Amino acid sequence: MNQANKTIETNGNDESIVRSDAAIKPRKMHFDFDSVQDAYWYDGNAILTAYFTALSATFPPGEQEFIDSVRHYRDQITDPTLKEQVRGFIGQEAHHRHQHHQVNEVFDALGLSATRLEAHLSRHIAIQRKRHSPKTLLAATVGMEHITAILADHVLNHPDVIAPMPKAMQDLFRWHAVEEIEHKAVAFDVYHRCEGDRIHLNRVMKFQTLEFIIRSACYTLAILYWKRKMPSLNEISAAFRFFWGKQGLMRNLAAPYRSFFKKDFHPWNKDNRDLIANWKENTPSLA
Numbered sequence: 001m002n003q004a005n006k007t008i009e010t011n012g013n014d015e016s017i018v019r020s021d022a023a024i025k026p027r028k029m030h031f032d033f034d035s036v037q038d039a040y041w042y043d044g045n046a047i048l049t050a051y052f053t054a055l056s057a058t059f060p061p062g063e064q065e066f067i068d069s070v071r072h073y074r075d076q077i078t079d080p081t082l083k084e085q086v087r088g089f090i091g092q093e094a095h096h097r098h099q100h101h102q103v104n105e106v107f108d109a110l111g112l113s114a115t116r117l118e119a120h121l122s123r124h125i126a127i128q129r130k131r132h133s134p135k136t137l138l139a140a141t142v143g144m145e146h147i148t149a150i151l152a153d154h155v156l157n158h159p160d161v162i163a164p165m166p167k168a169m170q171d172l173f174r175w176h177a178v179e180e181i182e183h184k185a186v187a188f189d190v191y192h193r194c195e196g197d198r199i200h201l202n203r204v205m206k207f208q209t210l211e212f213i214i215r216s217a218c219y220t221l222a223i224l225y226w227k228r229k230m231p232s233l234n235e236i237s238a239a240f241r242f243f244w245g246k247q248g249l250m251r252n253l254a255a256p257y258r259s260f261f262k263k264d265f266h267p268w269n270k271d272n273r274d275l276i277a278n279w280k281e282n283t284p285s286l287a
Contacts, residue, residue, distance in 0.1 A: 024088025024183045026095050029175055031168045033103045039110040039227075043164030046224060046231045047239040052165075053107050054219035057117035059100035059176075063093040065125050066144065069137040070187055073194045082189055089186040092179045099172060113226045117219050135195050136204055142187045143205035143260075147212060149184035149267060150256040152177035154249065156275040161249070171283070178279045185267035202261055209257075 042049040067090050077083045104114035129137065155161050155177045162170045191201060224231065231239075243250050259265055 024085050024092065024186070026088060026091030027175070027179070028095065029099060031099065031103070031172050033106045033168050033172075035168050036103070036106055036110070036166050038166075039112065041110070041166055041169065043238075045164075045235045045238055046227075046229045047220070047235050048164075048242060050112070050220045050223040050227075050229075051216070051239075052169075053104075053112045053114050053223055054117060054216060056100050056107070057104055057114040057219060058121055058215070060097045060104065060118050061122040061125055062144065063097040063100075065129075065137070066141045066187065067093050067097075068129075069134065069141040070190055072134045073138065073190050076194050077190065079193070082186075082193065085183065085186050086190065089183040092183055096176055096179065099176075103169070103172060111227055112223055114223075116226075117222065121215075135197070135200065138187065138191050138195065139201045139204035140208050142191050142201060143208040144212065145180075145184060145187045146205070146260050146267065147209070147257070148180045150253055152180040152184075153256070153270075153272055153275065154252050156181075156272075156279070158247070158252070174279060174283070178276050181272060181276055188267055198263075205260060 038044070040046050040049045042052055070086060070089060074083070074086055077086060101115075101118070104118060107114040108116075132140075155173060162173050165173070195201075242248060245251070256270075259269075
C-alpha cells in the first residue's frame with residue numbers, strides 16, 4: 001500500500017495497526033433485474049442458484065445490522081478520516097441492502113422465496129440485539145466483514161465464479177464485491193479504536209463463522225424444499241466441485257480466513273486495491 005494511503009497507529013493495547021486513508025464513497029446503481037427470467041438462474045443448477053439466492057436473502061437484514069452496530073460507536077470516534085469512512089461505510093451498506101432487496105423480490109417471482117428468508121433473518125437479528133452487548137454485536141460485524149471481504153476478493157480474482165450468472169447478477173455481485181473491499185477495514189478499525197479486546201473478537205468470530213455456515217446451508221435447503229426441487233446427480237456433482245474442487249470456493253477461502261486470527265492481522269495487510277481499479281477501468285458506466 002502506498003504510504004500516502006495508509007497510516008500506522010497504536011491502539012489501547014500498544015499494538016500497531018495499519019489502516020487505509022482511501023475515501024469510501026457510495027455509488028447509486030441500477031441493475032436490470034427484470035432480465036433475470038430463469039428460476040435456476042445460476043447455470044441451470046438448482047443447488048448453486050439456491051445458494052446464491054440464500055446469500056442475497058441475508059444481505060438486506062445483515063447489512064442493516066452492520067450499519068447499526070457501527071453507528072452505535074460513531075459518536076465515540078474523533079479521528080476525522082475514520083469518521084468519514086464510517087459515513088461512507090453506512091452509505092455503501094445501505095445501497096447494498098436496497099439492491100439486494102430489489103433482486104430478492106425478483107427471486108420471489110421466480111418461486112425462490114428470498115424475502116421469506118429476509119424476514120426470518122430479521123427476526124433472528126432482533127432477538128440477538130436484545131441478548132448481546134454493543135461490543136459483541138460490533139465484533140460479529142467485524143467477523144462478517146472479513147468473510148464478505150475474502151469472498152469479494154475471490155469473486156473478483158476468479159471471474160468464472162459468477163460467469164454462469166445473468167449479466168445483471170454479475171454486475172450486482174462485482175459492484176458489491178468492490179465496495180466490500182473498499183470498506184473492509186472500517187468495522188475492524190472502529191472496534192480497535194473503541195473496544196480493542198482481540199480475545200473477545202476472535203471468540204465471536206469463531207461463533208459467527210459457524211452460524212454463517214449453518215445458516216447458508218439451511219437457507220439453501222429451505223429454498224430447494226419450498227421450490228419442491230430435488231437436484232439431479234449432475235447438479236450435485238457440479239455443486240461439489242464448485243465448493244470443494246481443486247479451485248473450489250472453500251479451498252480458496254481457507255487460508256485468507258485463518259489470517260484473521262494472526263496477532264498482527266489487519267484487513268489492509270493485503271492490498272488488493274488493484275481489483276477496485278480494474279473494475280473501474282472495465283466498467284466505467286457502473287463505476
